[in-house]
Amino acid sequence: MSLRDLSVLYLLAGLACAVAVYRASPEGRRRAALAAALCVPLWPIWAPVALTARRAEPGGAPGTADAAARVQGALREGVSACAGTSFEALLSREAAARIEAEVARAAARHAELDALLRQGGFDEAAAAARVAEIERGGAGSGRALATAHLHLENIRRLRAMRDRDARALEELADLVQALRTQLVLARFAGSSVEGVGGIVSEVWARVEGLGAAIDAHGGASSGEPIET
Structure with missing residues (x-):
């Protein structure tokens, strides 16, 4: 050469x-x-x-908008790679649209939780300080202390939901990008359908997990109380 x-x-x-x-x-x-x-x-x-x-949001949380965009881009490229091949049934346009919809739901919930937790009434440090203040007050503060502990625990649970959503979306974005490259490789290298099926199953498991988490805790970010 x-x-x-x-x-x-x-x-x-x-x-x-x-x-x-x-x-x-x-x-x-x-x-x-x-x-x-x-x-x-x-x-x-x-x-x-x-x-x-990687772009990070304030506070060090992964950028869910970026993760959702990565999922969308990788899905569309994956669908294009499948078109007209034996892999088309594994990732159809309809399936990709369903995945995109679940990712959009998760990203929207994360954004709502993040905005909520930036409000003054959801400041974890302030809530913890209030608990410490009541504890220093001594006897006669049992009910107030229980209420302050409940408030602090609810804030921590909301933060955990937000951070879990962010991690799940980042992991799904990485997985969908791997699926995209697997499909492209399979198209040009002539790999078997079975070789792609495993990663497709994992993608669907992650997507269903996202949907189940949102449905199970749907009221947590819409003003409904969190049971303890």
Whole structure:
């Protein structure tokens, strides 16, 4: 292979990485375009850094909007890879739409919980301080202490729900992206349907888990009291 051929291959690889980085970037269009442009000459170094970057929400929680977008993009590419092949029954457009709907529900609940927990009445530190204050008050504060403990526990449970939703969406996004690459590989390498079926089953298990969690705790983020 000549130097010219190697240069063409290097350039094509750089362009492919640039497209991937632009599409995966959580930044605005201008910054995404800059990151993509850097990939063309520097893709062996820059592409792994850019593609593994994760946007985080305030407080360190994973960005659920980003996770939902990653799921949507990977699903659409997976559906396209399946079209007209024996894998089409494993990931139809209807199935992808159902997954997207469950992910949207989970992302919406996470956003609602996150907004709720940013309000003053749901400050965990303030609630814990109130418990400590009542405990220092001594005798005659039993009922007030029980109420303060209940308030603190409810806040902690709401925070746990929010963080669990964020983790579940991030994990599902990673899994759906793996499914996408598995389907693309199967299409071009001629892998068996059985080789793809396992990861599809895992995706559905995660999706059903998301839906069950939302249905089981649907009232927690809509003002209904949490039973203890």
